[in-house]
Amino acid sequence: MEKARTIGLGMDYSPTSKAALRWVIDNLVQGDQDRLILIHVRSSKSDHDQKKLWGDSGSPLIPLEELKETTVSRQYGLNPDSEVLDLLDTVSRTKGAKVMCKVYWGDPREKICDAVEELKLDSLVVGSRGLGALKRVLLGSVSNYAVLNATCPVTVIKGTPVLKP
Template identity: 35%
Template sequence: MAEVAAGERKGRKILVAVDEGEESGYALRWCLNNIVNQDSKDALVLLFAKPPRPVYSALDGSGYLFSADILETMERYSNEVADQVMEKAKNSCAGLNDDIKVETKVVNGDPRDVICQVAERLNVDLVVMGSHGYGLIKRAFLGSVSNHCAQNLKCPVLIVKKPKSHD
């Protein structure tokens, strides 16, 4: 293991899960304001998990068959969403000093699996993610990505909850 020279700080690798929701944008901004040290050599990995397209079979009885044009349109839309999410996340990081490296990753798959796999593969020091604040019933049906990651990752997971606005 390489030794760090006296006085030199080793930066942390922080993965921030982003999606199209306000909660992940808030979590990223909170991380930038409270976790990332402007005097550090921290590295941020902005990760968007692009959900897989649903698979429809002619045998499933639904009667849905999609033409190649429709499938291409769905894929193009999915790519546009990913591009917009990543552009917004990168813009949030615009004021960081040059020593802080910002990397973006778009990975296809279920967000639960993608976040855990990328965090483990990159050996990150911390995962930051927003909480959608689902109630018990919604969480039972939809599952909780943040809960899954907190239970399955070996590194710390910081779940940032967006405060309710007082309008």
């Protein structure tokens, strides 16, 4: 019998984070012992009441059933799209995985690594926007930071490189 695993997924509803979600479902989630936790990091400038309450530690874990409720999502400043919710619902029903969400406020690089420690993740999956080397140096790369600083294995799902005409 397999040990229960906790898999974290950095989610911002971008095409690469959706690709990372599909990869997690196809390659990591195996059964009802697994927990899949979506990790959202909101800007520290956002001014939601939930940030005032949970700003330092991040929100409590939000079960999938609550995440699907528009009022709950909006309380945390999230706008989950139907594609992501359908994928999460499917993995929950077909594989029996427990799906949850946690919201943090602040620098995504630091908060994702904080989540690894706090949630005791066995694995972290993040998408990469495919920034060129110069933009990655100027803007910073969440995926690169996670690979170098997270205390669990990190899988980076690459996006299509951004090409300028």
